[in-house]
Amino acid sequence: MITQPQTIPAPDPYEERLRVQTARLLAYRDDGPLVTLLRDKVGPGLPPVPASLAALLAIIAMAVTGMLVNGPMLLVPVLVMIVLVLPTAARDHLGKLDWLTPPLIRAAEFLTIILIGLAADAPKWLLYVLIYVIGYHTYDTVYRTRQSIWPAPWVFQAGLGWELRLLLVGAGAALGVLTWVLAALTLYLGVLFAVESVTSWVGLDKQTANAAQASDDLETSPEEAQEQATGEADQT
Amino acid sequence: MPRVVLLGSSPGPDAAPGQATPAALTLPALPGCPTVIGKLHGQLASLDPQPVTIVRSGDAAAHRGFPGSLVETSDLAGDLRAVADAVEGATENLLFLPTNSLIHDELIYQITKSKRGALALITKEPREEDENGDVIVPDVPIDEALPEIGDRRLEGLPVRVRARKSRVISVGSAFHGVTRPNSVLLGPLHLHHKHAPVLAEAARELADMAHLLGPDDDLVQLLVLGLVRKGVSVGIRGRRDLFFRRVSSPEQAAEALAEMSTFNEDKARLNNAVKGADGFFTTYFVSTYSRFIARWAARRGLTPNQVTLISIALGVAAALCFATGERAGMVAGGVLIYFAFVFDCVDGQVARYARKFGVLGAWLDATFDRFKEYVVFAGLAVGAAVSGVGDVWTLALIALGVQSIKHLLDFSYGAANRRKPPSPLPSVALSVSADTGLRQALEQRKNATTSGIRSLLKMWGRAGRYRAVHWARKMIVFPIGERFAAIAIVSALFDARITFLTLIIWGGIGAAYSLTGRLMRSLA
Numbered sequence: 001m002i003t004q005p006q007t008i009p010a011p012d013p014y015e016e017r018l019r020v021q022t023a024r025l026l027a028y029r030d031d032g033p034l035v036t037l038l039r040d041k042v043g044p045g046l047p048p049v050p051a052s053l054a055a056l057l058a059i060i061a062m063a064v065t066g067m068l069v070n071g072p073m074l075l076v077p078v079l080v081m082i083v084l085v086l087p088t089a090a091r092d093h094l095g096k097l098d099w100l101t102p103p104l105i106r107a108a109e110f111l112t113i114i115l116i117g118l119a120a121d122a123p124k125w126l127l128y129v130l131i132y133v134i135g136y137h138t139y140d141t142v143y144r145t146r147q148s149i150w151p152a153p154w155v156f157q158a159g160l161g162w163e164l165r166l167l168l169v170g171a172g173a174a175l176g177v178l179t180w181v182l183a184a185l186t187l188y189l190g191v192l193f194a195v196e197s198v199t200s201w202v203g204l205d206k207q208t209a210n211a212a213q214a215s216d217d218l219e220t221s222p223e224e225a226q227e228q229a230t231g232e233a234d235q236t
Numbered sequence: 237m238p239r240v241v242l243l244g245s246s247p248g249p250d251a252a253p254g255q256a257t258p259a260a261l262t263l264p265a266l267p268g269c270p271t272v273i274g275k276l277h278g279q280l281a282s283l284d285p286q287p288v289t290i291v292r293s294g295d296a297a298a299h300r301g302f303p304g305s306l307v308e309t310s311d312l313a314g315d316l317r318a319v320a321d322a323v324e325g326a327t328e329n330l331l332f333l334p335t336n337s338l339i340h341d342e343l344i345y346q347i348t349k350s351k352r353g354a355l356a357l358i359t360k361e362p363r364e365e366d367e368n369g370d371v372i373v374p375d376v377p378i379d380e381a382l383p384e385i386g387d388r389r390l391e392g393l394p395v396r397v398r399a400r401k402s403r404v405i406s407v408g409s410a411f412h413g414v415t416r417p418n419s420v421l422l423g424p425l426h427l428h429h430k431h432a433p434v435l436a437e438a439a440r441e442l443a444d445m446a447h448l449l450g451p452d453d454d455l456v457q458l459l460v461l462g463l464v465r466k467g468v469s470v471g472i473r474g475r476r477d478l479f480f481r482r483v484s485s486p487e488q489a490a491e492a493l494a495e496m497s498t499f500n501e502d503k504a505r506l507n508n509a510v511k512g513a514d515g516f517f518t519t520y521f522v523s524t525y526s527r528f529i530a531r532w533a534a535r536r537g538l539t540p541n542q543v544t545l546i547s548i549a550l551g552v553a554a555a556l557c558f559a560t561g562e563r564a565g566m567v568a569g570g571v572l573i574y575f576a577f578v579f580d581c582v583d584g585q586v587a588r589y590a591r592k593f594g595v596l597g598a599w600l601d602a603t604f605d606r607f608k609e610y611v612v613f614a615g616l617a618v619g620a621a622v623s624g625v626g627d628v629w630t631l632a633l634i635a636l637g638v639q640s641i642k643h644l645l646d647f648s649y650g651a652a653n654r655r656k657p658p659s660p661l662p663s664v665a666l667s668v669s670a671d672t673g674l675r676q677a678l679e680q681r682k683n684a685t686t687s688g689i690r691s692l693l694k695m696w697g698r699a700g701r702y703r704a705v706h707w708a709r710k711m712i713v714f715p716i717g718e719r720f721a722a723i724a725i726v727s728a729l730f731d732a733r734i735t736f737l738t739l740i741i742w743g744g745i746g747a748a749y750s751l752t753g754r755l756m757r758s759l760a
Contacts, residue, residue: 013430014658021655028648096758099652103644110637114630124629125614128636132610135640136603142647143602147595205596 018094024145025093028102030138032161034082035089045090049097052104055084059112068119071174077112078170082163106138109162116169120178130186134165137193149204155196159189238348238426239328240284241319242276243455244291244299244335258336258484260298265493272483273335277302279344280333289335290318299335313446315455320439326432332425332456336482338492339424342505343478345591347426352471354431356460357424358399359474361390374416383413383670392482393420394452397460398671404470405678406671407461410450413670419472421457422480431468438462441666465674467663477504506531509589511581516707518717522581529578530585540587540597544604547579551608555615558727561623569615570728576608577720605716610636612723613736620732631736638743642714645747649754689760693753714746 031039059077062068068077085105093101110131117127137159144151160168165185172181244259259273266275280287287304292315296308307318323330331348333339347355364372374381386396386408396408399419407421408414427435442449442458449458463470479496483489506527514523533543550572557569583601587593617632619625662677699705711718722742726735 018655021651024651025648028644028651097755099648099758100645102648103641106644107637107641110640114633114637118630124627124633125617128614128617128629128633131633131636131640135610135636136606138640138644139603139606142644143599147598149595201596201599205594 020148022093023150024142025099025102027141027145027150027156028138029089029105030102030141030156030159030162031089032159032164033157034163034167035086035161036157038086039089042087042090046084046087047095048088048091048093048101049095049104051084051088052101052108055081056104056108056111058084059108059115063111063115068115070120071176074116074119074173075170077115078166081108081112081166086163105162109134109166112166113169116173117178117182120173120176122178122182126179126182126186129190130182133186133190133193136197137189140193140197149200151196151200155192158192158196165189237283237328238331239323239326240280240287240304240331240333241322242273242287242289242299242304242333242335243315243319243423244273244289244295257295257298258482259295261336261483261486261489263489263493265490265497271298272338272489273299273302276333276335276337276339279339279341283331283344283348288322290315290322291335311446312449312453312455313443316439316443316446316458319455319459320436320443323427323432323439324436326429329429330425330427330432330435332423332427332459334423334456334482336484337423337480338483338489338496339480340478340496340499340501340504342501342508343424343475343480346478346508347424347473350426350471350473352426352469353428354463354468354470355426356404356456356470356472357422357475357480358397358404358419358472359390359422360399360419361388361395378416381415383408383415383672384417385410385413386417388417390420391422392484393422393454393457395420396457397421399472402471404460404464404472406674407457407464408671409448409453409458409461411445411448411669412461412666415671415675421454421460422475423454423456423482424480425456425459427463431463434466434468435459435463438466438666445666462666465664465666467661469661477507506585506589509585511584511588515710515715515717517711517721518581518715521721522578522717526578526581527585527589530582530589533582534586534590538586540583540590540592541594541600543579543583543586544597544600547576547583548604548608550576550579551604552611554608555611558612558615558732559618559622561619561621561625561732565619566731567728569612570724573608573612573720574724577717580605580608580716609639609716609719609723616723616727616732616735623731625731625733628733628736631733631740635736635739635743638740638747639719642743642747645751645754649758652758689756693756693760696753712746712749714742718742 058080062077062080068074085108088101091098113131114127116122117124141151168181168185169178172178244257259271259276261272262269263272263275270278277287281303285303288307289299289302289304290307290309291299293308293310296306299306307322309315309318329348331344333344343357347357366372386394388395395417396412396414397404397419398406398414398417404419404421406414406417408417439459439462442462460470477499478501479492479499481488481492481495483492509530510523510527554569554572554576557565557572559565580601583597587597613632613635617629620628659681662674662681664671664674664677700709714722719739722738723735726738
C-alpha cells in the first residue's frame with residue numbers, strides 16, 4: 001500500500017487573521033481573575049455590546065439622578081457592571097459591532113471610578129493618576145499585540161482586570177477608606193505595569209536588535225494604515 | 237531581505253540585434269567606469285548576496301564574474317520557465333529588475349519596503365490634450381471600447397497596461413488585448429513570497445503559449461500579466477522624485493546618467509522619511525521644516541531614541557511651565573509643547589531617514605506621546621489651582637478619559653477591521669485573448685457590494701477629492717497635531733478651564749464623527 005506523506009496543512013491565512021485579531025479584541029477588554037474564574041459558569045452569557053452599553057447607560061442614569069451619594073450606595077454601579085458585563089466574557093466577540101465592547105467597558109470603568117471618587121471626595125489628582133495607569137496598561141497591550149508580542153497571561157491576572165479594580169474601589173468607598181484604597185491600588189498597578197512593561201520591551205529590543213522589523217507605525221489610525229497599504233482611501 | 241532576480245533577456249526595447257549586450261555598457265562618467273550590470277550588482281549586494289540572473293546564451297558572457305547564479309536560456313519560453321524555477325518555493329520576497337537598469341538606491345529601498353503584496357514601477361502616458369490644454373475625452377465610452385493590442389510606445393516599451401488609481405487593472409501582450417491601455421511597466425517589480433507559487437504557475441502557462449507572444453513583449457510585463465489574470469492585486473507607483481531608466485545604447489547610457497545626476501537622491505530620501513497622510517496642522521506647520529531638523533540630527537549622529545528623549549524633556553518642561561499658572565508660564569508652556577510635538581515628529585523621521593528602526597524606539601515614541609499629553613493636562617490642572625482659576629481636575633479627568641477611550645475606539649475598530657473576509661479579485665484564463673471578461677467581473681464586483689449604506693460611504697469617499705473636505709475631515713477627528721496645537725494656543729491665550737473644554741468638546745465631536753462612519757462601515 002502506498003501512503004501519502006503526511007503534511008500538516010498550513011493554517012488558512014484568513015482563519016489565522018480572524019483568530020489573532022479576535023484575540024486582540026479580547027485582550028483589550030482586560031478581563032481579570034474573577035472573570036476568568038466565572039467565564040465558564042455563566043451559561044450562554046450576554047451579548048457584549050448591548051450589555052456593556054446598558055451598564056454604561058445605567059451608571060450615567062444613576063449619576064444624573066443623583067443616586068450616587070457617599071456610602072454603601074457607591075457599590076451599586078460596580079455591581080451593575082459585574083452583573084451586566086461579566087457574563088459577556090462567555091461570548092466569542094465575532095459580531096459585526098463587537099469591536100465596541102472594549103471601549104465601552106473601559107469607558108464604563110473610567111466613569112465609575114471618577115463618579116465614585118468624586119462622590120466620596122477622594123483627591124482628584126489621585127484619581128487622575130489611577131486612570132492614567134490603567135490607560136497605560138491598555139495602550140501597552142495595544143502596542144504589544146500590534147507588534148505580535150503578547151503580554152504574558154499573568155499580567156492580566158496581576159493587573160486585577162476591570163472587575164476586581166472596580167470592586168476594590170467600590171468596597172473602599174462603601175467602607176469609607178477610598179483614599180487609602182486608591183493610593184494602594186495606584187501604587188501597586190503603577191509599579192506592576194511600569195516594571196513589567198519596561199523589562200519586557202527592553203528584553204525584546206535586545207533579542208531583535210539585528211532583525212529589527214519594527215517599521216510598523218504604532219500610531220496610525222485604521223483608515224490611515226489602509227490608505228498607506230493600499231494607496232486608496234475609504235474604498236471599502 | 238528579498239531574493240533578487242535579474243532579467244537580462246527582456247525583449248522589447250532591449251532587443252537591438254547586432255548590438256552589444258545592454259547590461260555590458262560602460263558608464264565612463266562614474267568612478268571606476270563600471271558596466272551597467274556591475275553597478276547594479278554593487279547596489280544589490282547588501283539586499284541579496286546571491287541574486288539569480290536569467291539571460292539569453294548570447295548575452296551570458298557580459299553577466300559572468302558576478303556573485304549569484306546565472307541561468308542561460310535560448311528563447312522566451314526558456315526565460316519564463318527559468319523565472320518559474322527561480323521563484324518556486326521562495327520564502328523571501330522577490331525583487332525583479334532588468335539587468336540594464338539605471339536606478340537610485342533609494343528607489344530600490346522604497347520599492348522593497350512597500351506594504352503591498354505586489355508593486356510594479358510604472359509610468360503613465362500623458363493624457364491627450366487639445367490645443368486649449370483640455371483633456372480630450374474619447375468618443376467611445378470605456379464600457380464600449382474594445383480590447384486592443386497596444387502599439388503606441390513610451391520609453392521604448394509598448395503601451396499595453398491599463399492602470400487605475402492604485403493598481404494594475406489589465407495587462408496585454410502581442411496576444412492579449414487590453415481595453416484602453418494607458419501605462420507601461422518600467423521593469424522593477426516587488427512581490428510578497430505568498431504570491432510566488434501563483435507567479436511560477438502563470439510563468440509556466442505563458443511559457444507553453446510563448447509562440448503566441450511577440451518580440452515586443454517585455455518579460456516583466458508578461459509576469460505582471462500572469463499575476464493580474466490570476467487575481468493578484470498588483471499595486472503601482474511612479475518614479476516620483478527618483479530616477480529609473482533602462483538603457484540599450486551607449487548614447488542612451490550617457491544621456492540617462494547625465495539626467496540621473498540632476499536628481500537629488502538625499503532629498504528624495506528625506507522626503508520619504510516624512511510620514512504621509514498626516515493631519516492639517518502637522519502637514520502645514522510641522523512637516524514643512526521638521527525634515528531639516530531630522531537630517532541635521534541624523535548627521536550629528538543622534539539616534540531616534542535620543543530625539544524622543546529631547547521631546548519628552550520638552551513635554552515635561554511644558555507641563556512645569558503650565559503648572560506655574562502665570563501668564564508668562566502659560567505662554568512658555570505653549571511654545572514648549574509645540575516644540576515637544578515637533579521633536580516627536582522628528583524622531584520617526586530620523587528613524588526612517590537613518591533607517592534605524594527598533595522595537596524599543598517604536599514603543600518609546602508611542603508610549604511617551606501619551607505621557608507628554610497627559611502630564612501637560614496635569615500641569616494645567618495644577619496651574620489652575622495655583623493661580624486661582626479654580627479646581628479644574630474634574631475637567632482634566634474627563635479630558636483624559638475622553639482621549640483614552642477615543643484611542644481605544646481606534647484600536648478596537650482597527651483590530652476588527654483586519655478580520656474582514658477577503659474579497660478576491662476576479663481572474664481570467666491566460667488562454668483568453670480579450671480582457672473584457674476581467675472588466676465585466678470587476679464591474680460586477682463593484683456593483684455587487686452597492687447597498688444603501690455603501691453608496692453613501694462611497695459618495696463620502698469621493699467628496700474627499702475636494703481639498704477643503706479632505707482637510708476638514710482630517711481635522712474633525714482631532715489628530716495629535718491639532719490636539720497639541722489646541723493646547724498650546726488656547727492655554728497661551730486663555731486659561732486651563734477653556735483648554736480642557738476645547739479638548740473635551742472637539743474630542744467628543746471627533747469621536748462621534750468617526751464612530752458614525754465606523755458603525756456604518758461595520759454594518760455595510
